[in-house]
Amino acid sequence: MTDGADRPPSHERADPSTDRPSAPTSGRLRRTLPEGSSARSIADSITRRLAPDTRLGTAFDRWVIPIALFVVAWIAYAWINHGRTAFLDYFVPLADAFLHGQLGLTESASYLNELVPSSTGLYYVVYPPAPAIVLLPPVAIFGRDFHQEYASILMGAFNVAIASWILRGMGATRGFRVVMSLVFGFGTIVWYSATVGTSWHFAHVCATFFMLLAIRACQLDARTGLIGLLFAGAVLSRLPVAMAAPFFVAYLVDRHRREATGDRTVFGELGAETPPVWRSRIDLGRLVELGAPWVAGIAVPVIAYLIYDRLRFGSPFENGYALIPGLLQEEQFKHGFFSVYNIPRQLYAMFLSMPVQVENFPWVKSRPLGGLSIVLTSPIFLWAIKARRPDWFGVGTWASVALILIPVLTHADPGGAQFGYRYGQDIYPFLFLLTVRGLGGRIGFEAWLAIVAGFVVNAWGMATAYYDSWYR
Helix, strand or coil: CCCHHHCCCCCCCEECCCCEECCCCCCCCCCCCCCCCHHHHHHHHHHHHCCCCCCCCHHHHHHHHHHHHHHHHHHHHHHHHCCCCCCCCCHHHHHHHHHCCCCCECCCCCCCCCEEECCCCCEEECCCCHHHHHCHHHHHHHHHHCCHHHHHHHHHHHHHHHHHHHHHHCCCCHHHHHHHHHHHHHCCCHHHHHHHCCHHHHHHHHHHHHHHHHHHHHHCCCCHHHHHHHHHHHHCCCHHHHHHHHHHHHHHHHHHHHHHHCCCCCCCCCCCCCCCHHHCCCCHHHHHHHHHHHHHHHHHHHHHHHHHHHHHHCCCCCCCHHHCCCHHHCHHHCCCCECHHHHHHHHHHHHHCCCEECCCCCCEECCCECCCCHHHHCHHHHHHHHCCCCCHHHHHHHHHHHHHHHHHHHECCCCCECCCCHHHHHCHHHHHHHHHHHHCCCCCHHHHHHHHHHHHHHHHHHHHHHCCCCCC
């Protein structure tokens, strides 16, 4: 199917004052400042300058903008890292083991403390293997000396470019697309995870990479088997994102609806007049025809993962976390890995955790354990609340967010060493989609304030990382 962003989105209409498509009108923020105020005038002036210039061809939007965003992110991420080694690099030795036909490491490095020893003499990495599979080509070329953070920085930069493609698929104007892509790359903690590149964070980078590709494949109405395979890649990077299945089920139903009605809009397109879910008529046969390849695309790698666990731990349903020596004796795991007792602690970390005060400049610093609140690091995500349209896109996206939060909020550990609440990245792709819909394709004055605040907080966090002042 032709990329839906090549045609004028259905929600745009001519603006006679500019001879250019106007920004979408749905979902705009309520005006809280007087029309004549200077702040409002500044915001409206910036918004007008961000309107697209239709004289430029689609090649500029399709390739130049994403490549430019990729280069900017790559340079910035690499500069902040400035040669810092990701010492918790479980996936590099695991990739090397795979290349030598082994399922585990032949030796346990002192700095890799989350390995499970076995009677065969191997040490097993408990994390899902997709990030190690991603590293197979560079490890095959450069060996075990390959730096995991290099791959993390590269894939993190790709994620910014993919976010730009997704925004284009939603029908966003050029300026809005550029700004929100930068918000994703520098106004959220994906910046930190990509830069640090340790195994916990690299797993998030890989999961985000595959999930964004799966979302983009949905926009292109790609083969459903491919969509399932990309979704499986995200799951086998971070297991909690398996709970995002409702988004893809909703996509399959909406795709069936669009095929039946001749609707040529893109799944989740801004301003599209999509009906609520209860008005959809479903042909079960066609839905099964679309869904079967999707299920197969998921099933093949997931079954391989279950066999992988069976060969290592004797059961396809034992992933090894509980077998890490001494882990269950830690205080935070006294109720097990998952428990409702953990919800208050996780909610505090997600929404209320603030910086700690220090005596010297800059007088505050991030908490090294537990991170900072999502509201502090990415306040623009609050605009997701405005995305309440009950169509298949909205229902599927919100359902995925809610279900992913079940294992996240009940987990015993709030995330370890991090800047920001790293588990939040499991829902970031979907919060991003909802935020874009909530903004309605237009950045008002209040949203600009939230964006600037997010940039400032994340830049402060990266300065902390750059100067290694985290634990001082």
